[in-house]
Every structure is written in structure tokens, then in C-alpha cells.
Amino acid sequence: MTDTTEPVFVVGLGAATSVGRDAWSSAAAVRAGINLFGEHPFMIDTAGAPMRIARADWLDIGLSGVERFEALLLPSIEQAIEPLVRLAASAAVSGMALSLGLPGGRPGVPDDLQSDLLQRIAGRHGQLFGAAATFPAGHAAGLLAVEAAARRLQQGGLGACVVAGVDSYIEPEALEWLESCEQLHGAGPLNNAWGFIPGEAAGALLLMRSDTMQQLGLEPLAQVLGIGSALEEKCIKTRTVCIGEGLTQAFRTALASLPADAQVTDVYCDMNGEPYRADEYGFACLRTKDGLAAPSEFVAPADCWGDVGAASGPLYLALSAIAGIKSYARGNLSLAWASSENGERAAVLMATREVV
Numbered sequence: 001m002t003d004t005t006e007p008v009f010v011v012g013l014g015a016a017t018s019v020g021r022d023a024w025s026s027a028a029a030v031r032a033g034i035n036l037f038g039e040h041p042f043m044i045d046t047a048g049a050p051m052r053i054a055r056a057d058w059l060d061i062g063l064s065g066v067e068r069f070e071a072l073l074l075p076s077i078e079q080a081i082e083p084l085v086r087l088a089a090s091a092a093v094s095g096m097a098l099s100l101g102l103p104g105g106r107p108g109v110p111d112d113l114q115s116d117l118l119q120r121i122a123g124r125h126g127q128l129f130g131a132a133a134t135f136p137a138g139h140a141a142g143l144l145a146v147e148a149a150a151r152r153l154q155q156g157g158l159g160a161c162v163v164a165g166v167d168s169y170i171e172p173e174a175l176e177w178l179e180s181c182e183q184l185h186g187a188g189p190l191n192n193a194w195g196f197i198p199g200e201a202a203g204a205l206l207l208m209r210s211d212t213m214q215q216l217g218l219e220p221l222a223q224v225l226g227i228g229s230a231l232e233e234k235c236i237k238t239r240t241v242c243i244g245e246g247l248t249q250a251f252r253t254a255l256a257s258l259p260a261d262a263q264v265t266d267v268y269c270d271m272n273g274e275p276y277r278a279d280e281y282g283f284a285c286l287r288t289k290d291g292l293a294a295p296s297e298f299v300a301p302a303d304c305w306g307d308v309g310a311a312s313g314p315l316y317l318a319l320s321a322i323a324g325i326k327s328y329a330r331g332n333l334s335l336a337w338a339s340s341e342n343g344e345r346a347a348v349l350m351a352t353r354e355v356v
Helices: 023-032 065-080 082-087 113-125 138-155 172-180 210-216 245-255 275-287 309-325
Strands: 008-016 038-044 050-053 096-102 131-136 160-168 200-209 222-231 266-268 333-339 344-352
Touching: 008 023, 008 065, 008 082, 008 138, 008 210, 008 309, 023 309, 038 172, 050 172, 065 082, 065 113, 065 160, 065 200, 082 210, 096 113, 096 138, 096 309, 113 131, 131 138, 138 160, 138 200, 138 222, 138 309, 138 333, 138 344, 160 309, 200 210, 200 309, 222 245, 222 309, 245 275, 245 333, 245 344, 266 309, 275 333, 309 333, 309 344
Parallel strands: 096 131, 096 160, 266 333
Antiparallel strands: 008 200, 008 222, 038 050, 160 200, 222 344, 333 344
8 A cells, every 4th residue: 555645544542462451551561671471370381391471461361262352352442442432422433444353263263253253342332333344364464454444544435443453372272283383482492492472462543534533633643654465475384485575565565655765763573583584574674675774673572472463563553653652763654564374464654643
């Protein structure tokens, strides 16, 4: 997406992560480098040690299935729409929709997750969302949801849209599957030091067209400038070698919307300790270096809240917006990217509040 004739703004943020129960506390924890990695209460790895996870510890470990996803997602959505609730203005928004990123099919993900979550959202919010779209695509799902929402907003089909993502790797079936795929991080001789810490989270953004935002008297937190997506053919768990072709394409499309002579100063990325993610990012940076001021100066939030899969994209954009508002961003332009195991790649270029 490079057409920015109708600006799209971020006006609300929501999150639930292992390091914070809203976007602001989660961003403060990431800024401080805090993590709450801990031992699973009962899951043991093949080396006989408790599995290391990053869980939302206010949720009972026995809460499972769609109920666990719901407990993460619904509070995040409610935080994101708080500006509308505060103004009692939700009824005044013409064409409100929901765009939701979800994990793809894998062990530990309920078969009916998509339909059950939409039903529970409708039960909580009634007719607030006149339409809903889901993207069960794993890590890149949240940014693909942003892409779809921005396109509809620019085309005039919507006045506002909530973009959200939710994921959890805490189910025993998911953890056993990760270990069997040699992706579970552990320090013992029978473990994989290059795996990742499984996490769980939800993130949500309220996106609006400029005319809707002005009509309601809301202030922008950030502006979406460009979005790129692509499909990588050389994926993890295959015999191919990924050299970042899909991510490069996503970068190039997003960076095409950079203002003249400008460069991205802040990168929020999907690296979680797995080597292939670092490799593909390196290749993509080499091919798009003219648009990146300091590609090695990135933020990898998995260091703090673990790998949060489909929740990643909206959370990265929330971190970027808050960094701009709090004036600790390196500059005014950020790039968030995510890579899914099945090949989906997505990147979003965003301007912080300072330049909106």
C-alpha cells in the first residue's frame, strides 16, 4: 500500500502482555528491558527441566482454549476504543469494523478459535462492529490486518477500524510441538539455545480516517504511511535457504512511502532468537539500506515478552507510537515487520505524533 491520499491515523492503543496489562505499562517495561520469563508450573522439557515461558501471570494457568485468548483480547480491544467510549461517540462512527490477526493452525490452537472469538466479541460489544475480517496467518497476521483495514479506510468504506492480534503458546500441546520442532529455547545440552521463549499477548489499535478523527475531535497518536506484504517461498522447516526475498519486497513497498530524503530511524522487529529471522532481516536491510538510518539499532520485544505470534504487529506499532509520544524514539519514522512460518511477510511504515 503506497497510496496515502486519505491519511490513516492511530487514535487508540490497547495491549495485554506478560510485562503489562495495557499498552503503556507494556511499553515502559520494554523500554526498561524488563522480562518476566519464568518456569512453567508443570511442563517439563526433554532435559528434565521446567520449560521457560513468558505468560500473563494474572491468568490462571488452568485457563485454556478460547477462554485464554478471549481473556487477552477483549481487554485490549476495550483499551483501544476507550477514546470513543470517553466521548460516548461509538454510535457516531459511520462504518466501524474489526480486523483481527490470529495464529494459523497448529497444536494448541482451538479449531473454532476464529468463530468463537468473533461470537464473544459480538456478545461483549453488540453491534459496534458492523463487519469483521480475520487473518489466521501467525506472526505477520496483525500487520496484514492493518493492511486490510488501511485499504478499506482509504477507499472510504469505513470511518474507523479496530485492528487487533492475539496469540498464546502456553497450552501444553503447543509447548510439546515447539520442542519437537526444536524451537523451544533451553540452555541444557539436550535443549536448543537458538530457540525462542514462548509467550502470549494481545494488541489492538484504533485506526481512523482524518475526517472521522476531526469530526470527533480526537488527537492522532501516529500516522500509517505505507504498508508492504509479500509471500516468502523459502520457509523455515524446509530444505530451502531463506535469503530474505519476501521480506525485502515487503520493505520496499512500505518504504516507497518515505518522505523525500527521509530515513527510518526506529525498527521494531520479529527477531526472537531463531537464526533464520536474523538472516532474512540482514539480507532485507542490505537491499533497502538507503531507507534505513541505522538498521542494527532495532527493538526486538521478544526479549521482554517472549514470542507472541499473531499479536506481534499491533504491539510493535503501539510501542512505536508511545516512543514518539514519550520522545524517546530516535526519530520520527518507524518500520515494524513480522515474518510468519508459512511465508507471509509484512512491514508497516509509521510516522510518530511529532510529524503528524
